[in-house]
Amino acid sequence: MGEINIRNFRPSDLERVAEIMALAFEGKFQSLAPMPREEMPRFLTETGAVYSSPFPGYVVAEVGGEVVGVLALKWAGQKRPPGEYPIRRAASKYGWRKVLKLFLGLWLLEYKPKPGECYIEHIAVMPGFQGMGIGTRLLEFGEEFARNNKFERPHST
Template identity: 35%
Template sequence: MSAKSFDIVAYQKQDHEAVCSLLVESFKAKFQSLVTLEEQDIQKLLMQVWVQNPYSSSMKQFVAKENEDVVGVLSLKWKAPSSSLPETNPISLAPLLKQFGCFNVFKFLTGMHALEYTPAANECYIDHLAIRSSHRNQGIGRRLLAFAQQFTVESGFHALTLHVAHKNQGAIRLYHKLAFEVEQSKYNGLRHFWFKEPVWYLMSWKENLHSRREHR
């Protein structure tokens, strides 16, 4: 499959199961460091605790589709407008505890919280980017990142940012090729504890710097 044979479209509620399946496949090691559950049960748990609002005023998710099948996902978020009400997704804990166990649910929710990041004003943040394993190395990730850069410029943000573990050299090389630069290198105790990844890079792409390089 070439990178041109898929469409990038806004996430809809009917994509929820496919997106959760893709995220569990892509970040299986991280999820399995949190819970002692089979892959299918991790997906069921994620589907119940991670509810996306397609009409959110502070985030937007996009999916890459090949013949209506979700093969990639990109989630962007930014600082909520001061006039907007807090967005809440109440979780009914009792059935989760019964189905998955208290310890698993506690570790899962705590681990997910450790990955949270609050963007600054005028910053668009890549919350996650994942490609189905059967469709990797075909340019889809690069296309989704280019889409995120275009969204950043068209929405009036000053920077596009993301976090990446310092061990993930393959991803870091790709980000550098697309003009992302390391802004910060930080030790994160919670992420070290839950995911055995002590050092994380905050990388950023800024349209004005990118344009300046192109005209040198």
């Protein structure tokens, strides 16, 4: 394995990040919106469930130039681009039940960080790259980010 490089998310990473998220959280997403495994990444991008724009604290891990992991941090007062949720278009393709169930499930699981708290919203590593220290490097990035930005402590649930 090559060097692990942590860098800011780019819009060109979207499809790969959606693939990583779909595989890493397969059980959660399949329970909310059952569908063939290969359709889930497109569903996540088409519904806007995976962030498509960069923001502070949204990073990817690369090995040999290939995106293999993702981390999104969240804190009170964080500046993020407005989300795009093309619900009507996604519902016409996948059905209202799946789309609404996905968003209800994600909304119920959402955590609102307290002031001074940095929260790990999600962290995922491509299954074939797990156990190689990539998740550890992403966590180290999160801890360093929290320290450098004077958060009290990193927090995950």
